[in-house]
Amino acid sequence: MKKYKESLKTILDRLHLSIKKNNLKNSKQREFILKALYDDGGHLSPEDIFAIIRKTCTNASISSIYRILSFLEKEGFINSIEVDKSGKRYEIASGLHHDHIICVECGNIEEFCNNEIERLQVEVTNSYNAKPVGHDMLLYVVCEKCLKKVAN
Structure with a gap:
């Protein structure tokens, strides 16, 4: 199910505002993670995300993925669900309840x-x-x- 209220561009524009508000450096990794989740439309583990973005972002590490996912969730860009003991899965926070x-x-x-x-x-x-x-x-x-x- 891939239904989003916002375009990827709008989400990335909000991300840039959030980065500025939090006095953070611009990082393409945050954008790559949001794009991977948006394009997939499903529920990805940090390892799934790492496998996707490592192709275009060679300096990505699994620890940076976890750190960025935590930030993106805290800022309301993504939601997580606990599927099982293997950990969280992430999806774009679409605003559409399901x-x-x-x-x-x-x-x-x-x-x-x-x-x-x-x-x-x-x-x-x-x-x-x-x-x-x-x-x-x-x-x-x-x-x-x-x-x-x-x-x-």
């Missing part, structure tokens, strides 16, 4: 949005006289493809 269904066998991640689930969540928070401000739903499954492998 939830995730994750296969515990192959690690595949699918995005979905279900209006009924959204409605029920509001209903539950209202029953507690609370105001919903956000949520993350991660459904862990064995996907159809992995179930077929087991059956064979």
Whole structure:
């Protein structure tokens, strides 16, 4: 699912403002990481990102990738999800709400949005006289493809 509210150019323009606001040096690595996540449209691990950007940015290191991902997440450019014990996966913070269904066998991640689930969540928070401000739903499954492998 590759639906973004902003173009890559707009995201990079915001990045440059953020770099200036934080008194940081300009670094092409930040741009390469955002571009890799934007172009992929999926959920990449730091190692996936490193493999992609190392082709164009030979001075990249895995430690710099982790540092930059932390900065980009803190500044709201990307979101992370904990898939399993292997660590976080990252995606562009698109502003479009969605939830995730994750296969515990192959690690595949699918995005979905279900209006009924959204409605029920509001209903539950209202029953507690609370105001919903956000949520993350991660459904862990064995996907159809992995179930077929087991059956064979």
